Amino acid sequence: MxxxxxxxxxxxxxxxxxxxxxxxxxxxxxxxxxxxxxxxxxxxxxxxxxxxxxxxxxxxxxxxxxxxxxxxxxxxxxxxxxxxxxxxxxxxxxxxxxxxxxxxxxxxxxxxxxxxxxxxxxxxxxxxxxxxxxxxxxxxxxxxxxxxxxxxxxxxxxxxxxxxxxxxxxxxxxxxxxxxxxxxxxxxxxxxxxxxxxxxxxxxxxxxxxxxxxxxxxxxxxxxxxxxxxxxxxxxxxxxxxxxxxxxxxxxxxxxxxxxxxxxxxxxDTPAPVRLVAPFDNLLLSHADRTRVLPEAHRPRVMTQNGIVLGSVLVDGLVAGSWQLTGEGAGARSVTVRPFAALARADRDAARTEAERVLAFAGGGGEVRFEEAG
Known part of the structure; x- marks a missing residue:
């Protein structure tokens, strides 16, 4: 539309x-x-x-x-x-x-x-x-x-x-x-x-x-x-x-x-692909009401009390987890994905594909890690 x-x-x-x-x-x-x-x-x-x-x-x-x-x-x-x-x-x-x-x-x-x-x-x-x-x-x-x-x-x-x-x-x-x-x-x-x-x-x-x-x-x-x-x-x-x-x-x-x-x-009902949104991304910072993409229950999990805004995992258009790249260039070693609830197999696979894309961008090598949901 x-x-x-x-x-x-x-x-x-x-x-x-x-x-x-x-x-x-x-x-x-x-x-x-x-x-x-x-x-x-x-x-x-x-x-x-x-x-x-x-x-x-x-x-x-x-x-x-x-x-x-x-x-x-x-x-x-x-x-x-x-x-x-x-x-x-x-x-x-x-x-x-x-x-x-x-x-x-x-x-x-x-x-x-x-x-x-x-x-x-x-x-x-x-x-x-x-x-x-x-x-x-x-x-x-x-x-x-x-x-x-x-x-x-x-x-x-x-x-x-x-x-x-x-x-x-x-x-x-x-x-x-x-x-x-x-x-x-x-x-x-x-x-x-x-x-x-x-x-x-x-x-x-x-x-x-x-x-x-x-x-x-x-x-x-x-x-x-x-x-x-x-x-x-x-x-x-x-x-x-x-x-x-x-x-x-x-x-x-x-x-x-x-x-x-x-x-x-x-x-x-337009499909929304899994995406890894950057830390401090204005997607999460540019509305008085952020619930169009960030459920209120998850806000404290990506926006910390000391002002840090973590990288966010979008699933079906909503924040459903956080993620972090450790290092860049020759120092890139891992992307860690932290889902807030268990991901469907297709969404987990898509998150892995996105994380591998980040690793390739960061210089290749490294590994993708998934922490336990919760």
Missing amino acids: TGGPRGEDGGVLGPRALGRALLARQHLLERAGTTPAAMIGHLGGLQAQAAPQPPYLGLLARIDGFTPDALTGLIETRRVVRIALQRGTIHLVTAEDCLTLRPLLQPMLDQQLRTTFGKRLTGLDLDALAAEARALVEAEPRTFQRLGAELAAARPDRDPAALAQAARCRLPLVQVPPRGLWGRGGPAAHTTAEAWLGRPLDPTASLDGLALRYLAAFGPATAADLQKWCGLSRLAAVLKRLAPGLVTFRDEQGRLLYDLPEAPRPDP
Whole structure:
């Protein structure tokens, strides 16, 4: 099913219908033959604070024929970058999205800084701090530890960590390679997006465009879902303004869902293949109500109290277990699958096939292990 009626007469969409729509847009029903850059752009970025596996494994789940070098080359040639964006977390995004999304998300970053470090920054001239930090990181990429220490040299009464985070908020700081490269890695050293990309930020980007991009990759969705994904607030007015060009539905709780008229909304009974979804994948992090793909009973088993989001096993479109790759490249040794309940033989075989695909991607060799269900 694609498209639907305009106005608030699209009917009710249950969790299964919402899940199939999400999986279709995430290319987790059928893998795509597109380029990594195009996929990253479509998804609005891949969460990437845990270097380097999640973005690579996220693309592997979605793209036929994807290899590590395909993404590594994009990072090294500055076509994609790692920068704090949605929810204040590190995302891997295209250079163009770095320049357009970063200004839009500034209010959220400001709020996070006030909430977390406000008392330690009281009375500080943040404009002067940002100017000094810019000069430092553009002269040579710096880790936050080094940057904080250098900023504190002229401010000995201030917390260096708070100074570094103030710079992170006020400046569009990208992490430079080899940080985040498959099989290599390095310290999280930063410079400004303008210096790294040779272009200024785009001041013309709009929240309307942000909302439409979100619906294309994550809809149908409520205003609360959109806000959960990006970290901004008061976006209901944006969707209401866009509503004449959208189609709307209700979920089973009566909440208003917005969507693009021609976006895919498959039949709820469309088969969903077993997939191994990457750790920290935005599939699980981009809705206020995640139950379209993540049963609430399983949420604590893949989202730990210390903020870790495990790799997830999708069976029939729902999270049914977790998984982990140990090592990459020459160090790849195993993929461990941990089902939450006993898997049917066909689903277990499909999970093994997906795990073997991960091992082949990671450099070959190694073994697939299944832990006891439960």
